[in-house]
Amino acid sequence: MTVITSPTRSAAPAPAGAAPAAPAPRRGSPGKRRAQLTAWGFAAPVVVYLALFYAYPLYKNIDLSLRHYTVRSFITGDAPFVGLQNFVAIIANPTFWPSMLNTAIFVFVSIVFQFAIGLALAVFFFKNFRLNGFLRALFLVPWLLPLLVSASTWSWMFNSDSGVVNSFLEAFGIGQINWLTSPQWSLTAVLIANIWIGIPFNLVIMYSGLQGISPELYEAASLDGANGWQRFWRITFPLLRPVTTITLLLGFVYTLKVFDIIWIMTRGGPATSSTTLAIWSYQLGFGSLLPDFSSAATVGNVLIIIALIFGLSYARMQRRSEA
């Protein structure tokens, strides 16, 4: 029997179907303590790594957002402590709600399409046909291009006058769409580019999820008279739930901080039509001739807080479902 496990093991006890827990021989208290020490010994390097390389930049970022830094005090380091004033100022800023909205739309639409297309492609490539391995590998090529290049290429393709997308549309009689230069289309343009870049990741993960499903289940279902569509919805999709959850969660985390694509294609413009929180943060810190590090750090922290809220809700959902 194939072992199907959930890749989402954050909190704890083994999911149904796996072998019982307690890998260390229970020999009473000293044995348990030793086991704990061994366990932490294995995990120690990562803990040190996390503290040094993630906690420190995070701490610096929080410091930047709780003080009022000017260019001068950034150098000398003696910025006054202002508490939550920066946060209040950011929320009161007219760009705040547009960028929150854009971020929500960008993340939601990206994930839905990346996941759906990735899953559809995974199901397609799971069928047996010539060249399917080779083609599947080619699908991963967009992933290894430096983002500078992918974003620039999409920029060129979306150019209003000399872009190939508009030439293609014109061949079908559709008028010129100002993909990157009109407030109505700029978000759509960066969405298309981002979805394109995210498909390979989803394809890979969902494909391996499909491999974890026992073919016997499909055989049994066919014998009972289920057609392809029913097999997908009754067997495949439910059994993919753990993989789906982790893909969506990672997709959420990664899409929330997407920056290069939007910056290179539209710089968040025109006006604020494609500005997301990540873009806004960069704009404040590095996008003008006069860096405003405190505000940039504040927006960055808002981003992290949003992700934390979702992460905690997910963890709580996990715990509840395994209880």
Added chain:
Amino acid sequence: MQVSRKARAIGVALLTAGVAATALTGCSSAGGSASGSTPSGSYTFWDPYPQYDATSAWGKLVAQCGAQAGVTVTRTGYDTSDLTNKALLAGQQGNSPDILLVDNPVVSTLADAGILTTTGENGLSTGAIAQNILGAGVVDGKTYGVPIGANTLALYYNPKVLKAARVDPKSVTDWTTLTAALAKVKAAGKKGITFSGINTEEGSFQFLPWFWGAGADLTKLDSPQAVQALTLWTDWIKKGYAPNSVIQNTQTTSWQEFQTGNFAFSENGTWQKAAAAQMGAGVITIPAATGGAAPVPTGGEFFTLPVQKDTARYKTTAKIVECLSQGGNIVTTDNTLNYIVASQAGQQAQLKADPTLKTWVDAVGVAKARTGDNLGIKYPVISQQLWTAVQKAETGSASPSDALKAAQQAVDAKLTK
């Protein structure tokens, strides 16, 4: 058995910690500047010319001037938009380079941050440099750097397209005649003018000749003259004299559009003069609203000397900078960069070698610094609102007067904080 298991666990932890520590303090490889104090014979130089490596004429000149001062110079080229942040980060960590070549509107920001030395402190001489070009490096009466050269904007034209449309380039003397010329070009089936109206400093840079040419002032973004200037651009876009892509064009992509041969005019800079000559394009000064040459902003980088812990270094650093920025060297350098020399003597030398530079020398003569008029670090704030307003108007999401009014309000809000 029990002891060894515990020991094993601790051993594992210690071993991995040890590996981590070794990795962290591990070998610093050669190339680039190290942290802390550099050895006395080695000076660091950061410039925004990543396209020139050590074997280029510029790279060799830098090494030469270093050798003349008795030291080795390690030069690194960065993307110009990154240089400000890199300079600030380095300044914060005491890791500043000895010589920093930065785009001129950034000089006042870096000076305000306190990471640059004044000519009083570093002993650099500024004698022969034209005042209007030096202006960008002067903050509160103190000079923080010297220009490597100046460049500015003018109107390139394609003689073939103008001839086909029966337009005489000499007839373009003010805004009315320019717009009329564009109309004729469009009627003849070609495209009128291309420029860069993007939401970055390049966009502001390109808009300023029109802004100043209408008589507007950067301290008042919503004046009627400013609205007039912005309306000129938005009308061109509406009537199809300028393509929609100007909203997203950098100066490079705008030039590429001009190179397709379908455009009559292109607003671009001195650095394209060699490419322009190759394609047979001509150049005229940008007209002001009612005639005459519009004031144009100065482009070009400045040599600055960041603050160092060891102040004895300034003497040698100043020597290197003087070698690079004065004398015969500067004329060669500026010819390579396609800039105009910042001193009169240098300009004469350039004109003697190439009389076609006259338009440019004249333009640079009337150019002004963006951070001039004592705007200093107010300029970046104003510039950002200006390019935002221009974008809003270009895309039609706000009328020119509304966009500029909002811009001025934003500037006031930010500057009174």
Added chain:
Amino acid sequence: MKRRSWVLTLVGIVLTAVMLFPVYWMVNVSFTKASDMRKSPPNLFPIDGTLHGYTVVLQQQLPFLGTSLLIGLGTVVLTLVLAAPAAFALAKLRPRGGGVLSFLLLIAQIIPAIIMAMGFYTIYVRLGILDSIWGLILADSTLAVPFGVLIFTAFMAGIPDELLQAARIDGASTWRTFVSVVLPVSRNSVVTVSLFSFLWAWSDFLFANTLDGGGDLKPITLGIYAYIGNNNQDWNSIMATAVVASVPAAVLLVLAQRYVAAGVTAGAVKD
């Protein structure tokens, strides 16, 4: 049945072609002359093209490919060394508070790269590893380690405990069990994590830009900057650099794809 297989192959080819069209466009631009860059409508093929981009790249960029390779391999090694033991602990050894660690690893991935880069700058200046390959390896590993732990944990959790019990009964210590039993069985996930970390390190630009000034030892992503001058950008060279930089990674991908697919979730352990 065979006809059906060919129809599917055809559909697969069409889908792949659509997906890879932007990559094709990149290659197209790399052969386009500067004066044709903004031609409207654009050329679908680089008729009257130029080899200028490629000539320049092959002359100047090859050493940077070597640096990128070194950084990529270093990142792989570091990621595996950090992630595999930690995942083993989380999956099998169950330290108390392991759930918190998993959660922290998930959240660690949300920190925007620019914040990380600025924090690293300070650390690196103090430690003297700015502008060094080691520094970049360390920085690039932060892209891969949390994800690596996730993948390994998922996989290792599926290893039957009987295997581990058997090793223990034979007298092996935990470390021995890890090295001799767990790692060989996890070969597929090792390949997967290696691939991801290599690719992410290969295409990283932000860390390279902030933490490595340039000089002779810079990765290929920074090499592209040689063509982005202060006033002029040389697009066919930029795209040519990207094409040249993509080729080795693409080859690696095609070779390793078999393992990648199989390695991500448990499922390689059958009775």
